[in-house]
Amino acid sequence: MYRVLIVDDEPEIRQGLRLKIDAGKLGLELAGEASNGVEALERLEDEAYDIVITDMNMPVMDGVSFLEACRERHPDIRLVVITGYEDFQYARAALRHQASDYLLKPVAADELADVLSKVTGELDGERQETAREERTRWELSQYYKEMKEHFVVRLIKGEVDREAAALERARRFGLDAWSEAEVRFLTVGLRERAPANRQPAQAEVDGATIGGNPDRSPDQFRLPLELICRERALESGGACEAFRDAGYPGLVHFATVESEAWLGDFAAQLAEQTAALLGFELAVGIGRPAIGFKQWKEGYLSSLLAWNLSGSGLHEEDRRSPAGRTAMTGEELKVIERYLERGEPEAFERAIRLPLDEAFAASQAGFVKVIFQLYLQLESQANESGIALDHAEQLWLRPEMALALDTADKARVFLTRIAEKVALQHRHEAEESDHALIDAVLRFIDENYMTDLNLTDLAERFNYNPSYFSEMFKSKVGKTFIQYVTDARMAQAIRLLEGTQLSLWDIAELTGFSNASYFSSKFKRTYGVTPSDYRQRASATGKIDSELPKK
Template structure:
């Protein structure tokens, strides 16, 4: 119900009006009738009525003066002036004072009820508007932290002009940062076994914890701390000393990192941008802090990364590492897990310690992945889904959070390949070695016989064939050829009639009889002539 007062110096009029209206029925509570403006003003200030019906001509304080003071002291109170025909000049003054309405006396109960109903509709509308505004103000208060964060995010992204930024700093009650300034981007690392149970099902709480730690660590410093839509925490530091300031920034970042690990039991990586000399340059510093975070892929988690420590102006190329590729292919072919893993670790270690920009590192990784899968595909053909795995890995290379993830992928795919190669190796390698031996037995008499001839025959590389041949025969290929030749020579040395030594040498693939004699003695222990004589004695004994 709305409160209503009546002011008139005639008591009969006051009583008649009061008795003629069923006030509650029309939505009002009658809180009093008063004989003059002075009494009424005091009551108005006490009761704060919604509506006052007032005569104009009254002793002590007339209705015009009372209305003037009500407008200043209780502006939400509406005043309706009751005036006679001879008070028209007063009524004009009342209009200038913006009274709500004025009514010519005498007024009938019916006219008064209609007036009250009309004003109640207005009061209802105004009350609804006040309620709506109150709700909006409440919602605004609740949204202010988020609105402030979105403003600061727009600021570091360069999406807001200086003039608008000035206005919003004032609106949110924030101190405008003064140069020098620097942006720190704090990003939560992937959960490890120690933190997964605590935080895996509470990502929102974890992000809030990161924000609180950063806020508490920077408390008392010139800093703005906020969260972005990507759920990073950004620390905007300003006003630090130019001399020694970078060391102070690094120490603060390190303090935030340690506090996260110590108190929250999860880790963060912090990218530190480059200091800048004006607020308009802060997007550049923020972008640098995000670029620094990207190097987590190379350097690992739980660390502070300063971009200026990593990227130096230079010209970088990405030449293919043929020697590494050769060694890796050889290790795959020979099925040595340890060697392939060592080569992968060597590659990853070189990337970690290199000054290469991140983009070049990605190219090196992609190139290496292609080389690895190409080697596997060359060995196994269509067996396995290597090419599909490669395509998926290259397409989603940005999903590898750290170099260790790439290392694990490469080791896993290499192990799969080696196991499959091992399953095939026994039968296949035996066939290849048997084919090589048959070729040797057919061509050992040719002086020009070489390792390359045999490898071409079995379609294998020299290094792989040499390793495989020794695994199956216990000898190198040249040792095997030498043995075959010398065994044949020993048989020929026992021939009757005797064959000349130089003819035997030529017959088993040695064009130089002297070299043949030296080689024969080295392996048999006697010269060809001594061997012939010894065999002749044995046959006649």
């Protein structure tokens, strides 16, 4: 309902106007009266009104002065002016001050109803437009956040195809300055630990539940923890970015270009807030700084490793270790990764034997650290291959289980068992390599249609010759690479046209087209209608036809 203020110096005229207005039918509330301009301005200061019906010939403050003051102080209010035949100069003043309409005395009920109906229609239109703008801002903000987080996750997974393309995407999300800065990662999560005075039994290593009240498990508080973390990141004013990695559903991660001291304070405050709100102790891990997008994966993995070691005392012991092996080198990890990709568990076992023996001889902290480094490498390969690890194999869920691997042989057996699982899957994939490859390519396109995709880069990513890759893609999928990418983008564009009020520029950017003009011409060539016509048809019918426009 719209609130109406009636302003006239004669009480009987105010009462007459009330009687002539069918407030319920017009969606109005006759909320107040005033006898002159000064009184009316006081009412407008104290209460919210949408429409003012005012006489022009009044004492104290005449209608012209009132219109001037009202337009200056309350520009959004609709003004309806009432004047006599002899007051034509008042009518001109009303128009000068952008009154919605004016009526000549005596006022007829139907004329007043027509004017008020027109005014309420204008207000309805403005409210709908404001609501559309707010919805568009919200939708664009949500899509922006999702795409930004998707981009960050690709970087920490090491999925940087071209440096220039990554930098361009980073610029869109305001992260271009991060490409050459020291970026630190923080990993946090709620974790149950075994009591400090006992080590986990072998049964626990094999999968039994460790400690804690089964009715109050950290898993039940994943969503509240995520909400707290995202709110804290938002409050940081852009100093850090919060994100989730689907491979670690119980954890939340942060990336920042702030100092290690700043990140430590941030983590301490977050832990304090989490304890107060959820009643759980928060385990945290701060990784080593990474410079350049290609180093983000290493920085992220180091935060996962620090999280796994947190609270055990091993992290500090590792720092104090004066000599001996305390970690795998980057080159060693790359060699092991190649063995896993080729499905060679025997080579994997030989490669980890010496690092485990040396780390075991050096210190417990270094030994556990090497175990986790190797485990994270295995888990990454398992996730990429779609392998679900058993509970007993999910070392990150129960980091204290690593303490039960108290000899190099036990650790080697545990890790090699997972490697054999990964190798078996890789051998299976090799038997159906082309089909598996195409499935992986299609998944990649469907997940990254909004980015700059081209056949050469994708062929290189999946280790194929571009010409062979192009022919194989068309043979297996039934359409060319360009056609498939375009169809994937168009399918998402249709969803956005049907379900949002986003502009064509926004939709073009969100679906990977270079600009709105190219998107519109491509859409029309594909479906025979422009995006705007398609949206208007959808709006007119209230729903979208079950079939898309014919290609």
